[in-house]
Amino acid sequence: MEAGSAGPENASLGGEVVGRINQLAAISETSQDLTRTFLTREHRAAAELILTWMRSAGMAAHLDAIGNVCGRHEGDRPNLPCLMLGSHYDTVRDAGKWDGPLGLITAISCVGDLARRGRRLPFAIEVTGFADEEGIRFASTLLGSRAVAGTFEESVVGTKDRAGIPMREALVEFGLDPDHIGAAARTRRELHAYIELHIEQGPVLEAQNLPVGVVTAIAGATRLVARLTGMAGHAGTVPMRLRQDALAGGAECIGAIEESCRTDDSGLVGTVGYIHALPGAANVIPGQVSFTIDVRAPTDAHRKRAVADIVRQIENIAKRRELSLQLDVTHENRTVPCAPWLKQQVAAAISGEGFPVFELPSGAGHDGMAMIDIADVGMVFVRCRGGISHHPDEHVELADVDAGARVLLRLIENFRPRDEARR
Numbered sequence: 001m002e003a004g005s006a007g008p009e010n011a012s013l014g015g016e017v018v019g020r021i022n023q024l025a026a027i028s029e030t031s032q033d034l035t036r037t038f039l040t041r042e043h044r045a046a047a048e049l050i051l052t053w054m055r056s057a058g059m060a061a062h063l064d065a066i067g068n069v070c071g072r073h074e075g076d077r078p079n080l081p082c083l084m085l086g087s088h089y090d091t092v093r094d095a096g097k098w099d100g101p102l103g104l105i106t107a108i109s110c111v112g113d114l115a116r117r118g119r120r121l122p123f124a125i126e127v128t129g130f131a132d133e134e135g136i137r138f139a140s141t142l143l144g145s146r147a148v149a150g151t152f153e154e155s156v157v158g159t160k161d162r163a164g165i166p167m168r169e170a171l172v173e174f175g176l177d178p179d180h181i182g183a184a185a186r187t188r189r190e191l192h193a194y195i196e197l198h199i200e201q202g203p204v205l206e207a208q209n210l211p212v213g214v215v216t217a218i219a220g221a222t223r224l225v226a227r228l229t230g231m232a233g234h235a236g237t238v239p240m241r242l243r244q245d246a247l248a249g250g251a252e253c254i255g256a257i258e259e260s261c262r263t264d265d266s267g268l269v270g271t272v273g274y275i276h277a278l279p280g281a282a283n284v285i286p287g288q289v290s291f292t293i294d295v296r297a298p299t300d301a302h303r304k305r306a307v308a309d310i311v312r313q314i315e316n317i318a319k320r321r322e323l324s325l326q327l328d329v330t331h332e333n334r335t336v337p338c339a340p341w342l343k344q345q346v347a348a349a350i351s352g353e354g355f356p357v358f359e360l361p362s363g364a365g366h367d368g369m370a371m372i373d374i375a376d377v378g379m380v381f382v383r384c385r386g387g388i389s390h391h392p393d394e395h396v397e398l399a400d401v402d403a404g405a406r407v408l409l410r411l412i413e414n415f416r417p418r419d420e421a422r423r
């Protein structure tokens with residue numbers, strides 16, 4: 001058998017995964033692209049579909065108190081602690097179809113394969129599909145995994161989406177109780193570990209000519225929302241030097257953010273991904289502008305220094321332009337290292353499938369950033385074409401999907417909880 005080629009039992013895992021990725025991608029809020037955000041009708045439809053896949057893989061499956069899909073495959077005895085696998089099934093706007101669903105669907109297919117072979121392990125396996133990781137609708141990320149980790153902040157149910165709908169209302173509309181999100185929480189004692197397979201979302205594995213890699217750490221991130229308020233006015237009558245144009249001030253801030261990050265060659269990245277100007281008419285000077293800022297760096301200290309510098313620059317620009325400024329941190333996550341004992345097991349599964357072992361960090365955020373509060377975290381990356389992600393051209397070749405599935409299956413079957421792994 002060629003190195004890394006499929007064994008007879010799981011030869012079709014990759015095919016099953018790709019078929020399901022395509023089925024899930026058909027569930028979108030918009031007809032022209034893929035957008036599926038938290039607590040929408042499409043969230044509900046996607047959850048129903050995933051629950052059917054979990055059940056057909058022999059799992060007991062339910063929707064939890066925040067809208068995560070949860071499946072459980074018992075071990076060789078009931079009520080054993082679990083190895084939790086998973087990823088998210090919400091998307092960014094105009095998304096690719098692999099970011100999130102690949103890890104979730106691959107995990108379900110692996111469990112299906114075990115179930116077909118009647119294989120029970122000395123631990124349970126749970127698969128969780130997190131309902132909100134991207135934080136697109138309510139400007140708060142990792143809501144699904146935070147609820148599972150027991151760190152969901154109740155105050156976020158008061159936040160509103162772009163249409164002004166409070167999360168509390170959206171939860172009720174979805175059929176969930178905003179006052180009982182705590183019921184989704186799990187405890188450290190129930191979990192041996194959390195392991196996620198995910199597309200790399202960058203070009204490193206492709207450059208190494210490798211289908212899979214061992215993740216070393218998930219980089220921290222800070223997100224802020226800035227609001228500058230000036231004075232709206234007539235575009236034809238107010239002389240330039242008398243204006244308090246909020247959008248022009250915002251543009252200067254965006255330029256300063258880009259410049260700060262571009263002139264730092266140590267991996268610092270800063271993005272303004274959303275901007276909204278009011279009142280929003282061609283012949284009116286913008287009186288107010290809001291924009292998001294996303295900052296990431298290889299170390300937490302570096303990111304914090306960069307955020308402080310960006311905030312100082314924005315404050316100076318606002319002051320000089322006589323704009324009032326409101327700046328809120330909407331998300332702050334420290335860098336999360338993957339546990340050495342899990343990295344070892346990921347590496348062993350990769351080499352067991354005949355692939356060279358290669359380690360790389362994750363520049364993107366993942367649900368492990370929340371799950372670290374109740375479990376050690378491990379991750380497997382799968383190569384994506386051209387390193388493209390958060391874009392409809394995101395793509396994973398079937399052979400790489402298959403490689404990822406075989407690595408995950410081997411990882412599950414050979415998994416040893418930390419105390420046993422030490423022996």
Ligand code: HGY
Pocket residue numbers: 133134363364365366
């Ligand atoms: O934004 C991120 O890093 C991730 O894709 N949620």
Ligand code: MN
Pocket residue numbers: 092099134390
């Ligand atoms: Mn993403």
Ligand code: MN
Pocket residue numbers: 088099100133198365366
């Ligand atoms: Mn993702």
